[in-house]
Amino acid sequence: MTDRKQLIREALDCLVNSYAPYSGYNVAAAVLCSSGKIYTGVNVENASYPAGICAERNAISHAVACGEKEIEAIAIVGGANYSASDYCPPCGICRQVMREFCDPKKLAVIFARSETDYKEMTLEQLLPESFGPEMLGK
Template sequence: MKDKDKDHDTELDRQKLIKMAMAEIDHAYAPYSGFYVAAAVLMNNGRVYTGVNIENASYPATVCAERNGIFKAISEDKRAKIAAIAIVGGKDGKITDYCAPCGVCRQVMREFSEPSSMKIIMAKDVDDYREMTLAELLPYSFGPDALK
């Protein structure tokens, strides 16, 4: 799937971002857990990248939807920062609850965002979602600034 460009509009349209994530969930590859996850990542330059989870028989080789989308974004423009991410997921691709990012994904988000302003949108559908900043989900985080 080709990445989307929002004409460099960084205004956060939560419903549009959620719809973009929901549209990708069927592309997830989850033959072992059966838990499909999709994400839409809005960068501060207005571009949106999508990702899905891709499992592997060797479980550590699995990649989460969030990291899949973030790595696509960073490979295109390493200077951009994550402004927001919408995440949807559920067993057999049926979205029934809010899907929070795992700890590894939170740490990757920390590398490429400003934690106090980055929005994480965990959605059941376009009108039913929870939103937090990365700082709220990953308090007292370790990031690039600690190594300067």
């Protein structure tokens, strides 16, 4: 896998682009695809709260829009005031979206405060007994 520090750095670098005027909680994500390419995304809030999107789903959507269909790792950073002050695990919806594009036993999910201060789990650990495409004959 690409260096974890590089993946975390990509997420940290785009944190400044987060749009969170309502919660003040900024999040950025970087997704490593099987092609070796990295795609980023940030949370984008909306005055109509349900219309917002999480950084993880934004990064995955960016990757899919560029033709990617398989992710190997994701780094997530977040906190108030554009800082990566918290370990920021993905929400339930983001976990399910990740599941669509990976092997949950292999996907590395990294929540980081810096390039050297991070936690890592597999998606299977974060979303046990998950429902995936293979259950629909895919």
